[in-house]
Amino acid sequence: MKKINGTIASPKGFYADGFHSGLKRKRKDIGWIYSEFPASAAGVFTTNAVQAAPIQVTKSALASDSLQAIIVNSGNANACTGKNGVLHAQEMQQMAAEKLGLSANSVAVASTGIIGQELPMNKIKKGIFGLEKTAGVPSYFHEAILTTDTRTKEIVVEAEINGAIVTMAGVAKGSGMIHPNMATMLAFITTDAAVEKELLQQTLKMITDKTFNQITVDGDTSTNDMVLVLANGASGGAVIQKDDSGYQVLIDMLSQVMEELAKMIAQDGEGATKLIEVKVAHAKDQLTARMIAKKIVGSSLVKTAMFGADPNWGRIICAIGYANPSIDPDKVDISIGSLPVLLNSQPQVFEEMKMREILVQDKIVITVDLHEGTAVGLAWGCDLTYKYVEINALYHT
Incomplete structure (x- = not known):
């Protein structure tokens, strides 16, 4: 396994983009990840009893067979916004699906930012309209998910599994309100490996306990946070099974990606110097x-x-x-x-x-x-x- 330069769209079949819609004053504030192939998907979420509308919508989407996209905004958490919050998260999901030519339940939704304010849907619509399906700039997505972060957080690794070269990429945001079981952070991981959905979920949960759940900045557990993994199988290798040698390589790749992102989040804690x-x-x-x-x-x-x-x-x-x-x-x-x-x-x-x-x-x-x-x-x-x-x-x- 080796670390390489790249973006969240480095694995085969993935694309990403980001756009400034006006949710934040200057920086990009809406972005998406798109897979041209249906992908096995897994997720872990905040343990806060108060969970934001996007988490409710994404949990529902994960119940489907596969996902093909994630739409994310920063600057507004869409949390504690009642029934309207859920409707807005669903509308955000539907708009992204239509732009990408997908069904709504194949799109996950994430938001981060200030709690208790309704999403300005005119700005969300403007942002989604401005995103490119396959001609976007993937690094713009890295920027679009940030809030008080001082830097983007990304890692790409490559290894051979079952005779195929597999790439895995991760990107995260998080700086304050960090005390996971999950807590204030968003992390998105893409890979062109082929992994069965249930195995991917088990593996994600296992590694989360040793990585993202082992960071803390201020002891506050947020309302919005999640880690999502999409595995679209575009590398062409065989489907990874729990009892084959390729599974340990997958574990090693996911462990490195998640541990390094966790460290980046901890190091970029609000006001941190060490x-x-x-x-x-x-x-x-x-x-x-x-x-x-x-x-x-x-x-x-x-x-x-x-x-x-x-x-x-x-x-x-x-x-x-x-x-x-x-x-x-x-x-x-x-x-x-x-x-x-x-x-x-x-x-x-x-x-x-x-x-x-x-x-x-x-x-x-x-x-x-x-x-x-x-x-x-x-x-x-x-x-x-x-x-x-x-x-x-x-x-x-």
Whole structure:
């Protein structure tokens, strides 16, 4: 498997475009992904009990045999908008379907932006009218899904499966209100592999638990967020089965795409200056390892310490304790970067200048060893800065 340059439309048979319809002042705000062939589709969604209208419409579309397109807008979440919100999401779906020459239930819908405002359908119509079916600029789609993001987030990988060269591409948005099980993020993945729908869904869910569900920026779980995968089989290879060697390659490709997108989201957290990666080793089980890692990276006190380059490891051991009270508190190791700060729960002396060099980097790795088992968990987040408060204090205005 290798990483290559490309876009969400790099896999065979996929096209994409983006357009500025006026939902946002300047940046592109509506886009679509189109497959010329019906594609197996899988999705995971926010666990917030309040779910936006586009999620309801997309869940219904996923019940059909296949999807061929995804229409997405930014600048307006179409969330908490009542019956009109659902009607508008369905109208958005229908307009995109008609423009692409598809049935409505083969089109997924996603929205992101401000909650509680109805979609201005005149602008949505203008945007869909401006999108190109096969002559668009795929990178415009990457731009069209952004809200407070400072950069686009994309990755393309290539590998051989069942004798065919398979390409997989991913693009995501997410910067604030990030605390998945799913949370504020949208991610779209395309591949020209041939995968049976149920297997694709199982695989997506499995990898989501280890990637997108292991990032946090601010602890808020959103109303809109989803990950969708389309697999159209255009590479020409055999349909991937769970018991063949090609399935592991598919897992590896999807894992790399989703993990790298997750890290990009965490690193681009609103106001962030540093990516924080936490690795918990030798836990009793994988769930314990993942949850402890996520509690550490989600701690506001840990996040502010990393922002201030303060090696306050007491905040880390505190987060470990409230994440899982059943651990043995007398045999915990903690390292910040390459420097141990706690061994067998005993404080360690470290060189302050070396620690300073570690903490001013734009990526900080915290490693925890519980000495209780063999399981490992990873989580990613960012520091908490003055800028985060400024962005979110003025988000609506």
